[in-house]
Amino acid sequence: MVSVLLALLQQVSGPTGSTPEAAPAPVPVVARTFSGRARELSAHVPRLRDSITIDGTLTESAWQQASVLTDFSSYSPVDGRPAQDNTEVRLWYAEDALYVGIRAYAPPGTVRATLAERDRITNDDWMAIHLDTFLDRRSFVFAVNAFGVQADGMRSDVSAGPGVSRASLQAVDLSQDYVWQSKGQLLDDGFSVEMRIPFKSIRFQMGSTQDWGVQIIRQTQRTGYQDTWAPTSRSLQAFTPQSGYLRGLTGMKRGLVLDLTPTSVSSTTGRPNSDGWRYGTRSEASGDVRWGITSNFTVNATANPDFSQVETDVGQIPGDVRFALFFPELRPFFVEGSEQFDAPNRLVNTRSIVQPLGAIKLTGKIPRTDVGLLSAIDAPTSGSDGKTSPRFNIVRLRRDLGEQSNAGIVFTDRSEGARFNRVAGFDTRLQFANVYSLDLRYAASRTRDSVTRTGALWEASHGRTGRALGYRFNLQGFSPQFETQTGFVNRVDFVRAQINQRYTMFGSKGGWWDQRQHFLSASSLWSYNGFGNRDTPLEMRVSIDNSMTIRGGWRVSITPDLQRVDFDPRRYTSYAVLSATGRDTASFTPNVAQITNNVAFALNTPQWRRAGATLTATAGTEPEFFETSTVRRREVEAQLDLRPSSQVRIGTLLRYQQFVRERDGTVFSTQVVPRLRLEYQFSRALFLRFIGQVESRDRSALRDPRTEQPLFRRTSTGALSVQGARKSLLGRADWLVSYLPSPGTVVFVGYGTAVDASETMRPGDIARTSDGAFVKFSYLYRVRNASR
Numbered sequence: 001m002v003s004v005l006l007a008l009l010q011q012v013s014g015p016t017g018s019t020p021e022a023a024p025a026p027v028p029v030v031a032r033t034f035s036g037r038a039r040e041l042s043a044h045v046p047r048l049r050d051s052i053t054i055d056g057t058l059t060e061s062a063w064q065q066a067s068v069l070t071d072f073s074s075y076s077p078v079d080g081r082p083a084q085d086n087t088e089v090r091l092w093y094a095e096d097a098l099y100v101g102i103r104a105y106a107p108p109g110t111v112r113a114t115l116a117e118r119d120r121i122t123n124d125d126w127m128a129i130h131l132d133t134f135l136d137r138r139s140f141v142f143a144v145n146a147f148g149v150q151a152d153g154m155r156s157d158v159s160a161g162p163g164v165s166r167a168s169l170q171a172v173d174l175s176q177d178y179v180w181q182s183k184g185q186l187l188d189d190g191f192s193v194e195m196r197i198p199f200k201s202i203r204f205q206m207g208s209t210q211d212w213g214v215q216i217i218r219q220t221q222r223t224g225y226q227d228t229w230a231p232t233s234r235s236l237q238a239f240t241p242q243s244g245y246l247r248g249l250t251g252m253k254r255g256l257v258l259d260l261t262p263t264s265v266s267s268t269t270g271r272p273n274s275d276g277w278r279y280g281t282r283s284e285a286s287g288d289v290r291w292g293i294t295s296n297f298t299v300n301a302t303a304n305p306d307f308s309q310v311e312t313d314v315g316q317i318p319g320d321v322r323f324a325l326f327f328p329e330l331r332p333f334f335v336e337g338s339e340q341f342d343a344p345n346r347l348v349n350t351r352s353i354v355q356p357l358g359a360i361k362l363t364g365k366i367p368r369t370d371v372g373l374l375s376a377i378d379a380p381t382s383g384s385d386g387k388t389s390p391r392f393n394i395v396r397l398r399r400d401l402g403e404q405s406n407a408g409i410v411f412t413d414r415s416e417g418a419r420f421n422r423v424a425g426f427d428t429r430l431q432f433a434n435v436y437s438l439d440l441r442y443a444a445s446r447t448r449d450s451v452t453r454t455g456a457l458w459e460a461s462h463g464r465t466g467r468a469l470g471y472r473f474n475l476q477g478f479s480p481q482f483e484t485q486t487g488f489v490n491r492v493d494f495v496r497a498q499i500n501q502r503y504t505m506f507g508s509k510g511g512w513w514d515q516r517q518h519f520l521s522a523s524s525l526w527s528y529n530g531f532g533n534r535d536t537p538l539e540m541r542v543s544i545d546n547s548m549t550i551r552g553g554w555r556v557s558i559t560p561d562l563q564r565v566d567f568d569p570r571r572y573t574s575y576a577v578l579s580a581t582g583r584d585t586a587s588f589t590p591n592v593a594q595i596t597n598n599v600a601f602a603l604n605t606p607q608w609r610r611a612g613a614t615l616t617a618t619a620g621t622e623p624e625f626f627e628t629s630t631v632r633r634r635e636v637e638a639q640l641d642l643r644p645s646s647q648v649r650i651g652t653l654l655r656y657q658q659f660v661r662e663r664d665g666t667v668f669s670t671q672v673v674p675r676l677r678l679e680y681q682f683s684r685a686l687f688l689r690f691i692g693q694v695e696s697r698d699r700s701a702l703r704d705p706r707t708e709q710p711l712f713r714r715t716s717t718g719a720l721s722v723q724g725a726r727k728s729l730l731g732r733a734d735w736l737v738s739y740l741p742s743p744g745t746v747v748f749v750g751y752g753t754a755v756d757a758s759e760t761m762r763p764g765d766i767a768r769t770s771d772g773a774f775v776k777f778s779y780l781y782r783v784r785n786a787s788r
Contacts, residue, residue, distance in 0.1 A: 034244075035071040036229040037082060041244035043067055043214065045091045047251060054194045056148060056183040058090070058101045066090035066101060069216060069244075072227040076165040077515035077549040078506045079234045079467070083227040085190070089129075089216050091246070095253045100195040102127050102144070104218060108188055112221040112609055113146035115646045115681040117689075118740060119153075119174045121145040123607045123641060125221050127193070128169070130155060130243065132213030133204035134296075134365050136400055137240040138339060139213065140202050141172045146191035147646070148184035149684055152177060154339045157238050157404075166239040167217050167226040175328060175335045177743035178202065179782070200254040200782075203364065204295050209250045215243035221607040224514070224553025234504075235467035236434050238404050257292025258783040261332070261744045263305075269772035288333050297364030297371075302333035305356060326488055327351065332744065337363035340372030341396045343410040344427045344441045345457060349488040352414070353392055355379040370408075372396040383416050384449070390416045392486060404431040410443070412486035421447045421485040425457075437463050447483045455482030455492070463500075470502040479528050495531035498523040512551050519545040527568060540564045553606030558599065565623040566593040572628070576712040576720055577704045585712060585720060591628035591705050596621040598633055614639040621662060626723075629705040631659040631668050651677035664708075669699040685741040694731040696761070701725045729757040731766065744780025749773075 034040040050062035068090050072083035090101035104111075104127060112125045121143065128143035128151075143151040153174040157166075164170045178201040184193035204210065216229040230244040263286045270279040286304035293299055326346070329335055334350040340363040341348045353359070359376035374394040383390050391414070398408035407428035414421045425443030432438075439461040446454050456479050463472035480493040501520040507513045521544075524537040540563065547557035567590035575588035598620020605613045618635040635657040642650040653675040659668040675693040682688070702711040702723035712720040734752040753771035757763060 033068040033070060036069065036231060036244070037071040037073055039231065041230050042247050043069060043091065043244060044247050045093060045249070047249075048092050048094060050092075050094070052099070052194070054181045054183050054196050056185040056192055056194050058103065058192050058194060062092055062099070063090050063101050066092040066099070069229050072216070072218060072229050073231040074225050075167050075217075075228045075232050075234070076226040077224065079232065081509060083218070084223055084225065085218075085220060085227075087127075087216075087218050087227065087229075089127075089229065093249065093252070095251050096199055096255065098131075098197045098199070100129055100142075100193075100197065102184075102191075102193040102195070104146075104190045104192070106190040106220070106222070110222045110609075111146050111186060111191055112607055113186060113191070113646060114149075114643050114649065115147055115684060116145065116149045116649070117679065117681065117687055117738075118149065118177070119151045121149055121151050122169050123221070123612055123643075124149075125191070126151070126169070126219050128172075128217045129195070129197075130213070130215040130217070130240070131197075131202065132215075132240055132243060133202060133210075135211065135213055136365070136368075136370070137238065137404065139215070139240055139243075140178070141169075142178070142180060142182075142195060142197055143169060143172075144182045144184060144193050144195060146184050146186050146193070147684070148182040148193050148195075150180070150182055152180070155240070156339060156342065157240050165226060167228060167232070168219070173339065175330065176338065177332075177335075179743055179780070199252050199295075200257045200292060203292075203298065204252070205365075206295055209248060210252075212246045212249060213240065213243040214246050215240070221553065224549065224551075224606060233467065235465070237431050237437055237465045238434075241404055252295075254292060254295055256783055257290070257298070259288075259290040259744065260781045260783070261288040261290075261778055262781075263287060263776065263778035265774060265776045267772060267774035269770065271770050272768070290336070294364070296366070297362065298337060299360070299362050300333055300336060301358070301360045302356070303358050305331050305333050305359075326490070333359065333361075337361070337372070340364070340370050341374065341394060342398075343396055343408075343425070343487070344439075345443070345459070345487070346489065347410055347423055347425055347443060347484055347487040348394055348396065348412060349486065350374075352486050352488070353378055354382040357389065359392075368400040370396075370398040384419065388417045390414055394486060401428075401430070405429060412484065414485040419449045421445065421483060423484050423486065435464050435466055437461075437465075443482075445482050445484060447481075447485075453481040453483075455479040457482050457489075468504050470500075470504075472498075472500045474498040474500075477528060477531065493528045494525055495528055496523060496525045507551075513548055514551055515549040517545075517547050519547070521545070527570075536566065538566045538568055555602075555604040557602045559602075560597070560599045561620070562595075562597045563623060564593060564595050567591060567623075567625070567628040574714045576714060577707065578709045578712075588704065588711065589706075594623045594628075594630045596623055596630055598622055610643050612641045624659060624661075624668060627661075627668075627702055627705050627711070630662045632662055634658045634660070647681045649677075649679040649681075651675075651679075663705060667698075667700060669697070671698075672696045686739050687737075689736045689738065690733070692731070692733045694763075695728070697726070697728045698761070699726045727758055727761055729761050729763070729766075731755045731757075742780065744778060746776065746778050748776040750775075 034043045045067045046065055048062050052060040052062055068088055070088050072087050074081040074083055086105040088103040092099050114124055124145040126143050126145045128141055130139035130141050132139045138156045141153050141155050151169055151174055153172045153176045155172045180201055181196040182193060184191055218227045230242060232242045266283040268279055268281045270277050289301045291299045329350050353376045356376045356378050361374040363372050376392040378390040380387050380389050393413045395411040398406055400406050410425045412423045423443055423445045427441040430438045441459040444456045459476040461474040464470055475497050477495040478492040482492050499522045503518045505516045522542045525539040526537050543559055543561040545557055545559045549555050569590055572588055572590050576585040577588050579586045598618055600618045602616045616637045618633055620633055621630050622633050624631040637655045640652045655673040657671040661668050673695045678690040680688045704711055711723045713723055714720055732754045736750040739747040751773045754769050755766040756769045757766040
């Protein structure tokens, strides 16, 4: 793999020692206004030699010469209407950066703004510029709130999930952080922001003159509306191709793109033992290198990055405990350029590289083809024998087909001595007639450890996206022996067929409701061989999500759900019950198929200036997979976000869930989870955060639903163990002081402790079970050079 990287470097870097091209003269300054609603979507932006201070005031003469993008249109929840508030975005560029000036008008006192943590501005009013630098439907996104607090990342046209507006920040991969500057200020009639986006922080085409795609989005919490500069229709399949353009960009220089990021981490962890507490200290150093060899290719290398380099994983509360939870990648080396490794069905998950000793990757684009190559060596402790270092190689290539379609291949390899796991796959997404799409995917795996086995996954999906009507048909299968040790697949041996049908209505202008939507979802699931044998599905489910967006940003939904579940006997071969005599055990026979139904209710308030809330509740019956029976479900989850000032944020969550056996009314399980998150932002760069969570779980002993006799389970040694009652009362508290003046330069000081009161289930009897503190320091050194 390393030799492949070197060969590609020679191809894309070109000859060395060549004389730099002379910089073109500045473009003649002719300030112009480009109206989105008038479809003046080809914006010619002046190139200036001015230098400004990024302070959010828009008073320098350069802003008077800049091109102006104005006349926005609504997109969500209703598209095609003139925006309720006026917005002006001024653009100009120098040889090394693009400058963006925002003037957003609003009624006095209505702008929502906090001194938020980076990437956490979704509850504020915000504006974002999308730059499609390769015209390939993938955009660099730079977003700011009224104070200039930043959120940034990469967006593709397939990144928005169901129920997520394609213009929202939830449709953007915010894990990536770029180095750029911004500052804003609140005004009596809205806010203004200045932004400077260095060309060395992004990738773009090679060539002396370029056109880029551009879209500007404004989110106004007062109304709940999202507006776009280039009019964008909800009736079309793709979002990014409806953008406007920056035409005739020329004379852009990245200079030498060479970033060095050394990192130091020290940590102390402690656990109780017979002599009291035992503490251990660990210190380590690591480093990342980023080299932009051309404007469209980047090489990254890292040594010794592990998960101690990041703050904490995203908090998740388990739902269906049968399947593993997915946690996103957080390590900077793997995050940067991760869009080049986007593969269907999560066939690439770099968190499978647990503690790499070293890694190198090449990401970029040659004409119409995305390239991602990665090689890594993991620590021996990550291997199956604890002595052999696993080696990873990942290749991802994706070719643009026409304006809105693509096809790609992926290959992953994890080798550990004679053991290996290899996956090769092909995927394509074809869009046609503006509203239709067809997705086809296939991958095969080959794994060798004590034996050699092969498996496959396949998927076909067809959909239509219209303004009022939409649908998607999907058929997906994973064979029993499909395996990926470089990706994340938490379930195999199934075939699932799914039908989604959407009907959307839009309210009249000025009416009390903006949008109503009815979303029908029906699915059937078979075992892999059962599908081929035309057996009855193991699981069938139908639900209808009926939602309404009410004027001002309220949203309410009611979702009835109907299920039929037939328990797969193969999943219960290790279970046993007492025989009729009571002196021996017999195999457990799962219960007959269960039919259940429930209703879910959800209410989302607007994001008011000081607060916002969400309430969800579910009641009814659902299948219980441990005992193969039916339980009555009662669940309530409430979230409240408070912003008493621009610097203080308080997030609270309370979840209560109880399952009661329908057959006799006894309580099967209860879960209570309160969570508190407190943040104080001293400045944009410095904040203090506390997260505390308690989880109480109480599950009764498992019983055979036919005989009410206890259930046993056979262990790997062949011994039988009774599946008795389980109780736990666990808590955790984490403190973090974070100083992050810019991506790559950070100081983290953190402390965390865990407590346990499971023995008595009384909060007053908690005992500390572990604690730890860590200090992390990293510094991004950007080598400066005017030209290469």
